[in-house]
Amino acid sequence: MIDLVHFQILSISLFCIGVYGFMARKSAIMVLLSIELMLNAVNINLIGFAAFSDFAESTRALGQVLVIFVITIAAGELALAIAIILRLYRNTKSINIDELDSLKG
Amino acid sequence: MQLSTDITTFIWLIPLCCFVAFGLSIVGRYFTEKIHFICVVAVFSACFLSFLVLYQFILSDMSVVTISIDWIAIGSFTITWGILVDSLSVIMIGFVTFVSLLVQIYSLGYMLNDPRISWFFSVISLFTAAMLVLVLSDNLIFMYFAWEVVGLGSYLLIGFYYDSEAASRAAKKAFITTRIGDVGLLIGIMLIFKSTGTFNISSIIDLAQNGAVSESIMTCSSLLIFFGAMGKSAQFPLHVWLPDAMEGPTPASALIHAATMVAAGVYLVARMHPFFDLAPLALPVVFAVGLTTFLVGGSIALVMTDIKRALAYSTMSHLGLMMLSLGAGPWVVAILHLVVHGLSKSLLFLCAGNVMHSTGNRTDCWSLGGLRKNMKITASAFTIGALSLAGIIPLAGFFTKEEILISLTEIQGLWPIILMIVLAGVFVSALYITRLTLITFYGEPRSDNAARSQESPWIMTIPLIILSALIVIFGLILIPLPFVDGYRGLGHFIDPKYKVHFVPWLSFISILVAFLGLLLGWLFYGNNALSHTKMVGRVAPLYDLIIRKYKIDELYQWVIDHAILAFGRLIALFDRVILNDALVNGSGKSVVLSSLRMKWLQTGRFYNYGMAMVIGVVLSAAVWWLA
Numbered sequence: 215m216i217d218l219v220h221f222q223i224l225s226i227s228l229f230c231i232g233v234y235g236f237m238a239r240k241s242a243i244m245v246l247l248s249i250e251l252m253l254n255a256v257n258i259n260l261i262g263f264a265a266f267s268d269f270a271e272s273t274r275a276l277g278q279v280l281v282i283f284v285i286t287i288a289a290g291e292l293a294l295a296i297a298i299i300l301r302l303y304r305n306t307k308s309i310n311i312d313e314l315d316s317l318k319g
Numbered sequence: 320m321q322l323s324t325d326i327t328t329f330i331w332l333i334p335l336c337c338f339v340a341f342g343l344s345i346v347g348r349y350f351t352e353k354i355h356f357i358c359v360v361a362v363f364s365a366c367f368l369s370f371l372v373l374y375q376f377i378l379s380d381m382s383v384v385t386i387s388i389d390w391i392a393i394g395s396f397t398i399t400w401g402i403l404v405d406s407l408s409v410i411m412i413g414f415v416t417f418v419s420l421l422v423q424i425y426s427l428g429y430m431l432n433d434p435r436i437s438w439f440f441s442v443i444s445l446f447t448a449a450m451l452v453l454v455l456s457d458n459l460i461f462m463y464f465a466w467e468v469v470g471l472g473s474y475l476l477i478g479f480y481y482d483s484e485a486a487s488r489a490a491k492k493a494f495i496t497t498r499i500g501d502v503g504l505l506i507g508i509m510l511i512f513k514s515t516g517t518f519n520i521s522s523i524i525d526l527a528q529n530g531a532v533s534e535s536i537m538t539c540s541s542l543l544i545f546f547g548a549m550g551k552s553a554q555f556p557l558h559v560w561l562p563d564a565m566e567g568p569t570p571a572s573a574l575i576h577a578a579t580m581v582a583a584g585v586y587l588v589a590r591m592h593p594f595f596d597l598a599p600l601a602l603p604v605v606f607a608v609g610l611t612t613f614l615v616g617g618s619i620a621l622v623m624t625d626i627k628r629a630l631a632y633s634t635m636s637h638l639g640l641m642m643l644s645l646g647a648g649p650w651v652v653a654i655l656h657l658v659v660h661g662l663s664k665s666l667l668f669l670c671a672g673n674v675m676h677s678t679g680n681r682t683d684c685w686s687l688g689g690l691r692k693n694m695k696i697t698a699s700a701f702t703i704g705a706l707s708l709a710g711i712i713p714l715a716g717f718f719t720k721e722e723i724l725i726s727l728t729e730i731q732g733l734w735p736i737i738l739m740i741v742l743a744g745v746f747v748s749a750l751y752i753t754r755l756t757l758i759t760f761y762g763e764p765r766s767d768n769a770a771r772s773q774e775s776p777w778i779m780t781i782p783l784i785i786l787s788a789l790i791v792i793f794g795l796i797l798i799p800l801p802f803v804d805g806y807r808g809l810g811h812f813i814d815p816k817y818k819v820h821f822v823p824w825l826s827f828i829s830i831l832v833a834f835l836g837l838l839l840g841w842l843f844y845g846n847n848a849l850s851h852t853k854m855v856g857r858v859a860p861l862y863d864l865i866i867r868k869y870k871i872d873e874l875y876q877w878v879i880d881h882a883i884l885a886f887g888r889l890i891a892l893f894d895r896v897i898l899n900d901a902l903v904n905g906s907g908k909s910v911v912l913s914s915l916r917m918k919w920l921q922t923g924r925f926y927n928y929g930m931a932m933v934i935g936v937v938l939s940a941a942v943w944w945l946a
Contacts, residue, residue, distance in 0.1 A: 233933060237926040245925065315923025 221262025228255035242299045242309040246292070253288050257281045330372055330404055331386065333412055334455065336365040337419075337448035341441050348437035355440035359423045362447060366416035373413045376406060377812065383521075385457055398518060403457030406813045407654065411454040411586060414658050418578035418665050419447040421782040425669050426570040428779035429676060439479060439568065446472030450579040454586055458518040459508045466504070466551070466583060470497050473580045476571040477564045486566035493560035500550015500557055504587075507543030510536060524593045534599060541594055541601035544587065545608075552584025552638045555612040559872055561635050562619075565627040565682075569672035572627060576634045576668055577661035585641045585657050592650040606646025610740065612639025615869065617747040621754070622866045625682045626671045629755050633708065634664055636748065643741070644723040651810045651817045652726055656719040659707070659793060663716055666704040666786040673697040673779055674759065677772040684755060689764035693772045698760040700783040705756045707790045709749035710833045715793035717830075720745065722810070724829055725820045742832050749836025757844040 228251055235248030264277020303309050340361030347354035387401030423443060430436045449468035456462040471494075478490025512518055514536045515526045526532060548554070553561035564575060575581065588595065588605065595601040616636030623629035637660045641653040674690060674697065675682060691698035707716035724745075727738050764770035774780065798819055799808050808819040842848045855862050864870070 233929075237929045237933075311925040314925070317921055318923030 218262055218266040221258060221266075225255045225259040225262065228252070228258065240310050240312055242302065242311050242314075245311060246295050246299065249295075250288065250292065253284065257284055260284075328384075328386065329368070330384075330412075330455065331402055333365045333368050333372075333416065334448045334451035336361040336368070337444045337451065341444040341448060344437055344441040344444065348441070352437070355427075355437045358440040358444045359420075359427065361444060362416060362420045362423050365447070365451070366413075366420045369409075369412045369416045372404070373409050376409050387457065390461075396516075398460055399458060400461060401457035401519070402455045403520065404455070407589065408454050410654065410658065410809075410813055411582075412451055414661060415447060415450050415454065415578045415582070418661060419443065419574060421785060422570045422574045422578075422665065422669070425573075425672070425779055425782045426568075428776050429570050429672055430568065433568075435479075439476075439571075442472055442475045442479070443571070443574065446476065446574065446579055450583065453583055457520055459511065459520060459523075460518045462520075462587075463505065463508060466547070466587075467501065469551070469580060469583055470494060470501065473497070473564070473575055476575065477567040479567050479571065483566065485563075489560075489563035489566040492563050496557055496560040497550040500547045500584075503543040503550075504547025507540040507547065510540040510543065514540075520590060524591075527594050527597050532597075534597075537594065537598035538600045541591065541598040542604060544591060545595070545601065545605055548584030548587045548642075549608060550584070551587075552581045552642065553612075553635050554584070554608050554639065554642055555615050555635075556871060558612060558616065558635050559868075559875060562628050562631040562868075565625070565631055569627065569668060569675060572631075573665040573668035573672070576631065577665035581634065581638055582657055582661065585638065585645070585653055588642070588645050589650040589654050592645065595645075602646045602648075604646070605642055609639045609642030609644070609646055610737070612636065613643055613741070613744045614639070614747075617744050617751065618865050619868055621747060621751040622862060624685055626674065626684050626687075626755065626759060627668070627682050629684070629751065630664070630667055630671060633748070633751065634660075636744070637664070637708070640720075640723060640741075640744070644726055647723075647726045647730055649722075649726050649810075649814075649817055651814045652719065652722045654813060655797060655810055656723060659715040659719045659790075659797075662786055662790055662793065663704040663707040666700055666783060666790065667708070669779075669783055669786070670697050670701040670704065673775045673783070674772075676775050676779070678766075678768040681766070681768055684758045686766045687759050687764070687769045688762045688766075689760075689769060690772055691760045692764075694760075694774045696774060696780045696783060700780075700787045701760060702756055703787040703790055705752040708752050709837060710745060710829065711749075711837070712826075712830055713791075713794050715790050715797065717833075718794045718797045721826055721829060722820065724825055725822050728822070728825065742829065745829060746832045746836045749833045750840050753837050753840025754844050757840060761845065 232248045232250075232252030232255060235251065236245055239245050239248060260277050260281050264274060264280075267274060267277070269276070299309055302314065306314065308314070337358075340358045343357055344354045347357065384404040385401060386404075387399040389397045390400045391398040423440065426436075426439065426443070430439050433439065446469065449465045449472055453462055453465035453469060456465060474490050474494040477493050478487050480486040481490075508518070511523055511532075514532045515523050517523060517526070527537060550557045561576075561581070565572060567575070595605065613636050616632045616634075616639055620629050620632035620636060623632055637656070641656050641660070644650075644656065645653045671682070673694065674687065677694060678687060678690075681687060703714065707714035710717045710720040724738065724741065727741060728734055730737060764772075796809050799811075810817045810819055839849075843851045843854070867873070
């Protein structure tokens with residue numbers, strides 16, 4: 215029997231992997247993927263809570279609707295982020311975030 | 320003859336003419352070189368209109384006409400563009416436009432070869448227009464605006480030769496000195512407004528006469544107004560700008576000394592005279608200042624060798640005489656003397672202009688001499704002006720001087736002493752003008768320039784002839800004529816309460832004094848029976864003091880250097896150290912310093928930012944969970 219706690223374990227594992235990737239990876243694409251991982255961890259969390267909530271049958275789908283919104287916006291965000299990375303690459307011939315430190319004080 | 324329309328309703332056209340001419344010639348000088356004729360035409364029409372108004376006033380016994388349009392309305396309170404036409408302002412506009420017309424005709428010749436002739440005429444038009452507004456306005460605030468524009472006009476005219484250091488200094492001096500007076504005037508006007516609630520001159524006088532204004536306010540405000548008049552009318556100790564104003568073109572000096580600038584102060588005091596009369600301390604102060612100016616100016620005029628400077632100090636002295644008579648009582652006398660003195664002084668200045676014109680701008684009278692041989696018209700005109708200034712019967716100057724002396728006998732108590740002092744001033748007056756005339760025009764030429772001088776063209780001599788003729792016959796207008804019914808003198812026309820007096824013994828004494836002055840001048844400078852150099856040697860310390868103008872300029876310079884500039888330096892120090900260094904630069908520096916300290920936070924490492932975010936989230940979650 216899959217319980218709410220399983221959803222949460224999966225979600226938190228994904229999130230932690232995301233955070234690790236976010237901080238440890240050097241490639242901008244990998245960082246982006248890690249952010250997507252965190253985002254989807256949250257999505258799983260949302261769906262889990264929606265499914266196991268005490269809400270009435272008719273309002274239980276709200277969590278899923280929210281997740282679809284998040285996926286849509288994440289797609290837009292991803293397109294923007296990839297465009298930025300593309301520009302970065304065109305300008306600096308690199309997407310290694312360690313080398314991109316022109317904001318260093 | 321009955322004029323078909325009431326001309327006084329169009330009186331606002333008179334200043335407007337000159338003002339429009341100013342505007343047109345300012346723009347028009349970029350299109351044609353002959354634009355300045357428009358100014359002459361405008362002032363001619365203004366003069367013509369003024370004489371029409373004057374004519375109608377004399378014929379129809381009109382007393383007061385007021386025209387006004389609302390200018391600023393604040394609730395129930397309004398400031399108006401108001402015109403007050405009474406016999407005083409009618410006389411003044413006739414006088415101002417007439418002198419301005421003659422000066423402008425003269426300038427057509429005098430300024431002929433100046434490349435900036437049209438600018439000169441523009442400014443003269445503005446100057447005249449402002450003066451006309453000043454004498455016509457019925458409220459103090461409107462008058463104050465005109466007053467300031469007159470100051471501006473004098474600044475522009477004195478600084479006409481702006482490329483000369485002396486001229487621009489003189490212009491600044493005139494402007495700043497009169498501004499000092501103007502501040503007093505403005506405060507005085509505000510004080511009056513605060514206690515009466517109106518700017519309208521006749522209402523103010525009405526209210527004051529009905530006791531609506533307290534005595535202390537009246538004394539304060541009339542003294543402050545008089546302070547403004549002192550600046551404009553070059554009264555001691557604010558007289559320092561007048562002699563330096565010589566740096567402007569000579570026709571401009573003729574205008575400033577006769578009709579426009581210096582007349583403003585005397586006019587203002589005469590206009591507010593009922594108000595001054597009610598204030599207990601005001602008129603004695605006016606009298607004392609006038610007397611001091613009369614003597615100081617006269618004594619300096621006695622030693623000046625520059626023709627224009629000597630004339631300037633003589634103007635100052637006679638302005639003192641006008642103020643003195645305002646202080647002594649009947650203001651009409653002061654206005655009469657203003658007109659008469661204005662006519663003679665503009666004549667003298669225009670003659671001085673001719674002298675400069677024909678001798679290559681020489682003004683030192685000791686380098687001239689014998690000019691009468693070649694410049695007969697100028698020399699005789701100057702002589703007539705000089706005699707009128709000295710107060711020789713039957714020229715116009717005699718009558719007004721006489722009236723002033725008579726008004727002095729009506730002072731309570733001390734009048735014999737005051738009369739003697741003023742008679743001494745009259746004597747000095749005759750002496751210095753004789754000296755100036757004899758040295759400049761008589762004797763033998765003392766330089767090549769003087770020997771080779773020639774008479775100026777007719778356009779520069781005709782105004783002299785007109786003015787001299789007027790000075791000769793003007794005395795007749797001043798006294799009641801036996802063959803004109805009901806005419807009781809110009810003074811009576813201006814103020815019906817005023818009567819022309821005649822005191823035989825006083826006339827005798829004053830004529831005697833004036834002739835003594837003439838005689839002494841002739842002995843010194845005419846036939847050299849007495850040596851003026853020995854005389855100077857005998858009173859050397861006094862002579863030194865006078866020729867250095869009582870060191871008043873030095874005193875002012877000292878005060879400016881040691882008090883005003885020192886105070887300025889203190890303020891500058893405050894500005895530099897506290898405002899600039901501490902506040903403006905200090906706040907900038909503190910931002911720079913703090914950013915230098917904090918810039919290590921910006922590592923440029925992506926994962927540092929990520930770590931900061933994670934720590935931030937964990938911390939805020941912990942805070943939320945614990946709290």
